[in-house]
Amino acid sequence: MEPNLFKGNLDLIVLSVLSGGERYGLEIGKEVDARSGGYLTLNAGSLYPALHRLEKQGWVVAEEKQPPRGGPPVRYYTLTPAGRAELQRRREAYRTFDEALRTLW
Amino acid sequence: MVTPTPLPEKALPNEVQVYLQAVTRRLPKRVRSAVAAELHANLHQRMLDHSLGLSVEDAWAAALRDFGPPQQAAQAFGRLYRWPQLLRTALAALLLGTAGYAAARTLNWEALGWRSAGPLQETQQLNRVP
Numbered sequence: 001m002e003p004n005l006f007k008g009n010l011d012l013i014v015l016s017v018l019s020g021g022e023r024y025g026l027e028i029g030k031e032v033d034a035r036s037g038g039y040l041t042l043n044a045g046s047l048y049p050a051l052h053r054l055e056k057q058g059w060v061v062a063e064e065k066q067p068p069r070g071g072p073p074v075r076y077y078t079l080t081p082a083g084r085a086e087l088q089r090r091r092e093a094y095r096t097f098d099e100a101l102r103t104l105w
Numbered sequence: 106m107v108t109p110t111p112l113p114e115k116a117l118p119n120e121v122q123v124y125l126q127a128v129t130r131r132l133p134k135r136v137r138s139a140v141a142a143e144l145h146a147n148l149h150q151r152m153l154d155h156s157l158g159l160s161v162e163d164a165w166a167a168a169l170r171d172f173g174p175p176q177q178a179a180q181a182f183g184r185l186y187r188w189p190q191l192l193r194t195a196l197a198a199l200l201l202g203t204a205g206y207a208a209a210r211t212l213n214w215e216a217l218g219w220r221s222a223g224p225l226q227e228t229q230q231l232n233r234v235p
Contacts, residue, residue, distance in 0.1 A: 026147045044128075045177025048144060049185050056185070071149040072142065 001039060010050050011059075012094060013040060015079065015087040018060060024067065024074040025051060051077055059083030118165050121148060127175035128182065136186050148172060 006013075017028050017035075028051075029042040054060045060083050062075040079087070117125075125141045132140060151168035152161070159167060172178075214220070 026150045043173035045173050045181055049181035053185055067150055069153050072146040074146040075143050
């Protein structure tokens with residue numbers, strides 16, 4: 001995986017997973033890993049700060065809840081309407097960039 | 106935004122406590138316990154994933170390996186929470202310094218019995234020279 005591409009699209013990755021409904025950090029990481037066939041992996045150093053940054057931006061909200069398997073309460077993250085709009089904007093920006101780049105190949 | 110949750114630190118293995126401290130040590134107090142609590146809760150869930158085939162001790166160790174080195178998380182959280190606070194502090198110090206300097210310039214020091222070291226005194230001294 002190209003690290004710069006990953007870094008530049010981390011928010012898009014996390015917002016995309018959260019568009020499927022509320023998740024806590026570990027669930028997001030597992031889903032990214034599973035759906036990308038192991039190509040994209042999120043470790044704690046990138047995932048949790050990204051979630052806090054998205055929360056600061058107002059694109060996600062967090063709520064502490066008891067996880068189904070027990071243990072300490074985890075923070076479930078949900079997309080806000082602003083987050084959904086941001087996801088849409090980023091998807092379109094990515095698609096436009098990708099299409100423009102492919103014309104040069 | 107982030108609500109601090111107290112950690113049940115006594116129940117945690119030492120390696121987990123070391124990891125959480127390494128990530129949160131340099132964060133502002135207002136977010137430190139909340140970040141630690143979130144990482145702890147997710148580490149616990151990861152430990153449960155591994156606990157099917159491993160002892161609890163080994164399951165915690167495997168969970169910590171999955172989370173990666175604490176330095177990366179510490180740096181990323183630091184950029185998010187620590188630098189804005191440092192910048193705010195520096196800006197506040199700069200504003201206070203500027204306000205203090207401006208106030209000092211407007212005071213009539215000689216009326217208060219202090220010698221002024223300002224340019225006015227230097228000009229008066231120059232005028233006395235024949």
